[in-house]
Amino acid sequence: MTTFPVDKIRADFPILKEKIRNKPLVYLDNAATCQKPQTVIDSISHLYSHEYANVHRGVHTLSIKATDRYEGAREKIKDFINAASTKEIIFVRGATEAINLVTQTFGKANINKDDEIIITAMEHHSNIVPWQMLCEETGAILKVAPINLQGELIYPEFEKLINNKTKLISVVHMSNALGTVNPVKKIIAAAKAKNIPVLLDGAQAIPHLSVDVQALDCDFYVFSGHKLYAPSGIGVLYGKQALLEAMPPYQGGGDMIRKVTFEETEYNTLPYKFEAGTPSIADVVGLGAAIDYLTEIGMDNIAAYEAELLCYATEKAQHVKGLKIIGEATDKGAILSFVLDKIHPHDIGTMLDSLGIAVRAGHHCAMPVMDFFEVPATARASFAMYNTKQEIDVLIDGIEQLIEVFG
Amino acid sequence: MFDDLRDLYQEVIFDHNRNPRNFRVMENASRQVEGFNPLCGDRLTLFLKMEGDKIIDASFQGSGCAISTASVSLMTEIVKGKTEAEAETLFKQFHEMTTGKEEDIDLEAIGKLAVLAGVREYPARVKCATLAWHTLDAALKNEEESISTE
Numbered sequence: 001m002t003t004f005p006v007d008k009i010r011a012d013f014p015i016l017k018e019k020i021r022n023k024p025l026v027y028l029d030n031a032a033t034c035q036k037p038q039t040v041i042d043s044i045s046h047l048y049s050h051e052y053a054n055v056h057r058g059v060h061t062l063s064i065k066a067t068d069r070y071e072g073a074r075e076k077i078k079d080f081i082n083a084a085s086t087k088e089i090i091f092v093r094g095a096t097e098a099i100n101l102v103t104q105t106f107g108k109a110n111i112n113k114d115d116e117i118i119i120t121a122m123e124h125h126s127n128i129v130p131w132q133m134l135c136e137e138t139g140a141i142l143k144v145a146p147i148n149l150q151g152e153l154i155y156p157e158f159e160k161l162i163n164n165k166t167k168l169i170s171v172v173h174m175s176n177a178l179g180t181v182n183p184v185k186k187i188i189a190a191a192k193a194k195n196i197p198v199l200l201d202g203a204q205a206i207p208h209l210s211v212d213v214q215a216l217d218c219d220f221y222v223f224s225g226h227k228l229y230a231p232s233g234i235g236v237l238y239g240k241q242a243l244l245e246a247m248p249p250y251q252g253g254g255d256m257i258r259k260v261t262f263e264e265t266e267y268n269t270l271p272y273k274f275e276a277g278t279p280s281i282a283d284v285v286g287l288g289a290a291i292d293y294l295t296e297i298g299m300d301n302i303a304a305y306e307a308e309l310l311c312y313a314t315e316k317a318q319h320v321k322g323l324k325i326i327g328e329a330t331d332k333g334a335i336l337s338f339v340l341d342k343i344h345p346h347d348i349g350t351m352l353d354s355l356g357i358a359v360r361a362g363h364h365c366a367m368p369v370m371d372f373f374e375v376p377a378t379a380r381a382s383f384a385m386y387n388t389k390q391e392i393d394v395l396i397d398g399i400e401q402l403i404e405v406f407g
Numbered sequence: 408m409f410d411d412l413r414d415l416y417q418e419v420i421f422d423h424n425r426n427p428r429n430f431r432v433m434e435n436a437s438r439q440v441e442g443f444n445p446l447c448g449d450r451l452t453l454f455l456k457m458e459g460d461k462i463i464d465a466s467f468q469g470s471g472c473a474i475s476t477a478s479v480s481l482m483t484e485i486v487k488g489k490t491e492a493e494a495e496t497l498f499k500q501f502h503e504m505t506t507g508k509e510e511d512i513d514l515e516a517i518g519k520l521a522v523l524a525g526v527r528e529y530p531a532r533v534k535c536a537t538l539a540w541h542t543l544d545a546a547l548k549n550e551e552e553s554i555s556t557e
Contacts, residue, residue, distance in 0.1 A: 021411055344472035346447045347416075350532060354411045363448055376448025376470060405409055406421065406473070 004305040009297065010386050012037040023356030026391045031176045031335055031382030032360050033226045034207060036290075040230060043289035044282045055281055056255060056272070070281055073288025074271070077236055080291045081221065082212040087241055087270035091279050094235035095203035096126040098222035099170070101237055101274065102199060103130040105247040106220075107168070113139035115167040120158065120182070121147045121372060122175040125365045127201045131170065140167070147372065151178035151327035159190055166191075169198045173205035173221075177366040177380070178327030179310075179335030181205065188217050197243065203227055203235075207384070208306055208333045210299035213238050225283065230290035234283035237274070244270050251276040302385045306334040309383045309392065316396045322403060326378050334383035337364070340399070343406050345379040351402040352379075357395055414525035415532070416473065423477035428484050429466040438549065442469075442542030444534055449475045453483075453542045460491045472535050478523055479539035485520060491547050498540045505536050 010016050015035045018025045027035060047069060053062035055070045074086045083089055092098045111117065117131050121144050128142075135142050143166075145158035153171075162169070169191050174181045184200055191198045197219035202211060206223040213221050220239045226232035239247075249256055249267055253276030259266040267273050294302070313336050317323055322341035340348060349361030360380045363370045370377060381395055409416070433439075433454035442451045451469030455462055465483040470476075486494045497517070504512045505526050514521055526536045 344447070344449075344470075346449075346472040346532070346535060347474070350415065350529065351409060351412065354409055362446065370448065376450065401409070405416070407425070 004301060004385075005297075006305070006386065006388055009037075010388075012039065012293075013386055014038055014041070016386060020356040020358070021354055026355075026357040026394050028381040028383065028387065028391070028395060029358045029360050030207075030384035030387075031204060031227070031364070031380060033232065034229045034384055035386070036229055036231070036286075037293050039293050040286045040289045044231065044286045047282050047285050052281070054278055066281060069285045069288070070279070073284045073291075076288045076291045076295075080211075080295065081206075081236075081238060082214050083238055084214060085241060088238055088244065090237040090239065090244070090271045090274045091284055092222075092235050092237050092274075093233055093280070094224035094226070095201060095222045096130075096224075096235075098220075098235055098237035099126055099199070099201065100130045101250045102170075102220055102222075102239075103134045105250050105274075106197075106243065107131075107134045108138070109246075109248055111138055111140045111167045114165060115140045116143050116161075116163070116165045117141070118143045118145060118158070118161050118166055118169045118171075120145045120153050120171050122151065122153070122178055122180060122182075122366065122369055123170075123172050124176055124201065124203070125367070126203075127170055127172060128368070141165075144368075145171075147180075147369075149373075150329050151175065151180045151369075152329045152331075153180070153182055155183060155186065158187070162190060162194060162196065164194070166194070166196050169196055170201065171198070172201045173211075174202075174208065174333045175327070175366070175369075176204040176335070176382075177364040177369045177378070178329065178337055179332040179382075180327060180329035181209070181331040181333055183331070184216060184218070192217065204333065207294075207302075209303045219243055225287040225290065228287070228290055229293065230287040231280075231283040234280050234287050236287075241270065244274070249276075250274050253277045255279075297385065305385060306383055309387055309389065310334040310336070312389050313381065313383070313392045313395070316392060317399075320396065320399055320403070323399065326373050326375065335380060336382070337378045337380045339375050339378050340403060343403065345377040347406070348379040348399070348402060351405070352395070352398050355394070355398045355401075357398055359395075415529055417522045417525070419481075419519070419522045420473055420477040423480040424473040427467075427476055427480040429480065430468065431466045432468055433464065433466045436466075438546040440542050440546040442538050442545075444471075444475070444538050446534060447472060449535065449538055451475070451479055451538065451542060453479070453539070453546055455543075455546050462486050462489055462491070462494060467539075471538070474523070474526060474532055474535035475538050478536045479542075481520055481523070482539045482543060485518065486543065494543065494547060498544055501540050502537065505533050 051065040053066045055067040078086045143161045199220035200218045202223040207228045225234040256276040326337040345361035436454035437457040438455040449471035454466045456464035
């Protein structure tokens with residue numbers, strides 16, 4: 001690999017030039033959301049300035065242009081995750097809505113009383129609560145596969161949960177709280193052996209590693225644009241065509257219909273069947289631009305560079321007295337969740353902020369993970385392709401200084 | 408380093424964080440209420456011993472950030488010997504100090520609690536300081552359920 005062009009990449013992100021409390025911004029909250037490159041910002045501005053109208057509607061020039069941009073982005077996403085067809089790419093607001101869509105359509109049509117759904121103990125609330133709601137409604141049972149103290153799925157225990165009542169397995173590809181990358185291929189193979197569909201929550205994984213849904217053979221893959229250097233408010237549900245065809249629609253309205261009379265309605269074909277109403281057109285175009293940008297850099301190059309960052313950060317963090325890393329999986333993305341002896345994560349967050357360093361302090365929308373590790377919260381530094389080793393030095397230096405201040 | 412934070416993290420706060428006052432379970436408490444801040448996971452149990460409408464003892468247990476620990480520690484000190492009405496007045500003043508306009512604060516009445524005035528500049532941290540007082544308010548109103556800042 002040639003040297004990763006981090007300086008060039010940094011120059012593409014205008015916000016990285018901001019000063020926070022008079023210090024250069026060190027943005028290490030990428031697991032919450034990523035910053036946007038100029039090309040994404042420009043794509044939105046260009047659409048609204050030159051090519052904006054509603055999509056799939058008019059015969060006029062602007063509507064055709066906007067539709068081309070919108071559907072062009074769908075094509076890019078299809079290629080980015082190697083889906084078989086654009087019919088399998090459904091636009092939603094984010095990973096959360098994608099999971100809710102699956103619970104409300106696939107779930108309600110296929111999951112009944114006493115059926116079982118398997119998740120893991122490291123899920124984000126968005127992959128817990130929609131299933132709990134479905135279980136409450138249907139009488140189905142939510143099974144939770146345990147994790148070990150490194151923050152890894154205990155695979156044999158997971159496998160034991162699979163039985164003939166299992167109707168769906170929904171697991172996180174990469175944990176936002178711990179960084180753990182789950183053995184998804186093994187999970188999917190075990191599920192396929194019993195014809196059980198698998199949903200992967202890829203919100204955290206997709207900006208950090210290359211995803212090929214056909215190679216994975218997952219049935220659903222969900223992700224949000226905002227963690228992929230794209231705008232917030234846009235996300236994707238990938239589903240295998242046959243499954244999506246068989247599922248009832250999600251919301252009713254315009255665009256999702258082929259023919260409407262007061263007696264009956266004929267639904268539109270995929271993917272439009274699941275896209276009622278005027279979509280977030282500019283955000284979809286922004287997502288397309290983000291994917292172009294990432295494709296040019298190369299997801300494998302990004303993954304290799306981030307692995308280097310994580311290795312550097314972990315090594316340095318291990319030398320800080322009183323610092324405990326939460327989440328030490330062998331297969332791990334660039335997330336450093338940690339606690340400090342006798343210093344609350346919220347104090348860490350405020351202190352680091354005063355040095356211009358943005359980290360997350362809290363439960364990371366994964367309260368059960370916090371309970372498991374018996375901590376109220378953690379501080380989390382999460383890295384992206386625009387972060388540098390120098391920024392990690394600033395972080396570690398900041399942590400050491402705040403330990404001193406707290407005495 | 409951390410010069411900007413001097414208003415927020417005053418030495419008194421570090422002191423109360425290191426050595427919280429009245430940090431104990433109270434046997435035979437007249438009131439016991441749990442406070443919880445789901446945003447950061449801070450959790451505390453407040454114990455009060457009442458004699459008529461007077462608070463004759465106050466203590467707490469739990470874990471939280473430096474701001475919330477110092478706040479509850481200072482609070483248990485200041486409310487001892489106060490009547491319910493006096494404690495409620497303090498709560499109102501404290502609330503005003505941490506969320507309201509600067510000119511409205513009666514610094515004399517608030518006394519030592521003034522060290523927490525700095526949170527006003529840190530909206531994300533206001534709840535850390537007020538959790539103790541919301542819990543006290545619930546205890547005085549004799550609400551038995553645990554209270555939450557959310």
